[in-house]
Amino acid sequence: MTDTAAPAGATPKAKKSLFKALEIDTRLLGMIGAFVVLCLVFNVVTDGRFLTPRNIFNLTIQTVSVAIMATGMVFVIVTRNIDLSVGSLLAACSAVMAMTQTWLLPDVLGLGLGHPIIWLVAIVVGLVVGTAIGAFQGFLVGYLSIPAFIVTLGGLLVWRNVAWYLTAGQTIGPLDATFMKFGGINGTLGTDASWAVAAVAAVAAVAVIFMARRSKLAHGFPVKPLWAEGLLALVAAGAIVGFIAILNAYDVPIGRLRRIFEARGQEIPEGFSMGYGLPVSVLVLIAIAVAMTVIARRTRLGRYIFATGGNPDAAELSGINTRLLTVKVFAIMGALCALSAVVASARLANHSNDIGTLDELRVIAAAVIGGTALSGGIGTIYGAILGALIMQSLQSGMAMVGVDAPLQNIVVGSVLVLAVLIDIQYRKRTGGK
Numbered sequence: 001m002t003d004t005a006a007p008a009g010a011t012p013k014a015k016k017s018l019f020k021a022l023e024i025d026t027r028l029l030g031m032i033g034a035f036v037v038l039c040l041v042f043n044v045v046t047d048g049r050f051l052t053p054r055n056i057f058n059l060t061i062q063t064v065s066v067a068i069m070a071t072g073m074v075f076v077i078v079t080r081n082i083d084l085s086v087g088s089l090l091a092a093c094s095a096v097m098a099m100t101q102t103w104l105l106p107d108v109l110g111l112g113l114g115h116p117i118i119w120l121v122a123i124v125v126g127l128v129v130g131t132a133i134g135a136f137q138g139f140l141v142g143y144l145s146i147p148a149f150i151v152t153l154g155g156l157l158v159w160r161n162v163a164w165y166l167t168a169g170q171t172i173g174p175l176d177a178t179f180m181k182f183g184g185i186n187g188t189l190g191t192d193a194s195w196a197v198a199a200v201a202a203v204a205a206v207a208v209i210f211m212a213r214r215s216k217l218a219h220g221f222p223v224k225p226l227w228a229e230g231l232l233a234l235v236a237a238g239a240i241v242g243f244i245a246i247l248n249a250y251d252v253p254i255g256r257l258r259r260i261f262e263a264r265g266q267e268i269p270e271g272f273s274m275g276y277g278l279p280v281s282v283l284v285l286i287a288i289a290v291a292m293t294v295i296a297r298r299t300r301l302g303r304y305i306f307a308t309g310g311n312p313d314a315a316e317l318s319g320i321n322t323r324l325l326t327v328k329v330f331a332i333m334g335a336l337c338a339l340s341a342v343v344a345s346a347r348l349a350n351h352s353n354d355i356g357t358l359d360e361l362r363v364i365a366a367a368v369i370g371g372t373a374l375s376g377g378i379g380t381i382y383g384a385i386l387g388a389l390i391m392q393s394l395q396s397g398m399a400m401v402g403v404d405a406p407l408q409n410i411v412v413g414s415v416l417v418l419a420v421l422i423d424i425q426y427r428k429r430t431g432g433k
Helices: 019-022 026-045 053-078 086-108 119-143 148-167 179-183 191-220 226-248 254-263 280-298 299-308 313-317 322-348 359-369 381-401 406-431
Strands: none
Touching: 026 381, 053 086, 053 226, 053 299, 053 322, 053 381, 086 119, 086 148, 086 359, 119 148, 119 179, 119 322, 148 191, 179 280, 179 322, 179 406, 191 226, 191 322, 254 280, 280 299, 280 322, 299 313, 299 322, 313 322, 359 381, 359 406, 381 406
C-alpha cells in the first residue's frame, strides 16, 4: 500500500503546492499570520517589552478565563443561539464559591479556614450552580421557545445582581490558598514539571497526527504525503516545546523568592534562581480544549450539535431531540462559566462585584474572530482559543503603549466588525466551507 491514496494519473507530488500538500486551512493560517504581525508591531512600539517571557506569561494567564468560555460559546453559536449572560453567570458562580469558602464551610459546617477540602467543595458547588443555571436558560430557549437573545439578555441583568445580593455588594476574600493556585502566578508547575508536560504533549501531538493518518489509510481515504505529515508533527512539537521554554525563562523575582525561603525558615542561596513554568490555569485550559475538541469531533453529541446548526429542520426530522440538545449546550456553557469563575477569582485572590464585566462581549468576539459562523453550523475550538489570544494581545499591547480605555474599546469593536466582514467574504469565495 502506498503512503497516499492519490488516483492514477494524478499530478506528481513535486508539482503540488506546499499549502495543498499540507492541507492547511488558509483562514487559520491568516489568523496566525495576523497574530504574529500584531505581536511584532507591539514589540517594536514597546521597545521589545511585549515579547519578553514576563509579558507572555502574563498574557497567557489573562487569556485563560475568556478562552475557557469561548470554547463553550462555539457550541452555542454553532447551534444558531447566543449567550449574553456569560459574564454575569461567571460573577454569580464566583460569588457562590467565595461565600462557600469564607462563610458556609467555616462558619456553618465548622470546617476551619485552610481545611484541605474547602477548595474542592467550593469548585464542585460552583460547577453545580453554573450547570444548573445554564440548563435552566437552555430549557427556556429549547422547550419554551423564548429566543436565546432575550433569555440571556435577561440573565445578564439577573445573575450579576444575584451575585451582588449574595455578597451584599462586598468584596469577598481572601480565598483558600489551594483554590488560588488556579489563578496563574499563585500556582505554577515549576520548570522541571513543565518540561515533563512539554515532552508528554509533544509526543501526544505527534502520535495523534500519525494515528489519524493510519486511520485514514485503513479506511481508504486520501492522506497527505508522509513528508507533509512529518513537517506538521515537527511544527506542532516545536511550538509546544518553544512555548514551555518561554514560560520557564520567566524567573521568580528575587523578593518573592526571599519570602518563599523565609516562610520555610531558610535563607536563599547566593545566585539562586527559579522559573515559574507552566501555570495551572493554562493546564486547565489545555485540558478543556482537548475535551471540547473530542466532544466536537468524536462524539454523537458533537455531531448532533453541528448537524443542528447546519440545518435545524433536517436535524429534527432525522430524529435529533433539538430541544434537549439546546439544554445540554447551555448546560455545558454554564459549567465552563463556573470554571472560568475559578480562574478569574483565583487570579484576583478574591471575589469582586465587577468580576467578569463585559466578558460576554469578549467571549463572543473571540469565537467569531476564531471562525465561528453566526449563521450556525461552523466553528472550531482551537479557533476560539486563538481568537481569545488575539483579543487579549490587542488589549494588552494597547495598554502597554498607553492607549486609554475608551480608545481600546473602539479598536476592539472595530476589529470585531472587520473580522466578521472578512469571514463573510472568505466564505463567499470558498462556497461557504
